Amino acid sequence: MLNPTFCRRAILLLAIEQLERPSVPELMRYLQWPRRTIQDVIKALPGFGVDITFVEDGVRHNDGYYQIRHWGGIDRDWAYRQQEQLQVALMN
Secondary structure, rough: OOHHHHHHHHHHHHHHHHHOOOOHHHHHHOOOOOOOHHHHHHHHHHHHEEEEEEEEEOOOOEEEEEEEEEEEOOOOHHHHOOOOHHHHHHHO
């Protein structure tokens, strides 16, 4: 059985990589998760060795999107192959 916390992190990384401009509002729409959940997961990613950065791209402060530089301790290819199982683990 997959750990839901790990699954949430992997799913968020997949979403960031798959969306064109993965801002928090865009991730909220795509994943149907609350803002706070997304922010908490993003904050925890560096603990797994994930190199994630916020690219400011706009006039306002915090107007931009996230970009993954390195997946750290999470195997990117495995996550792509297991997308369905990751989603199922969050529903249980």
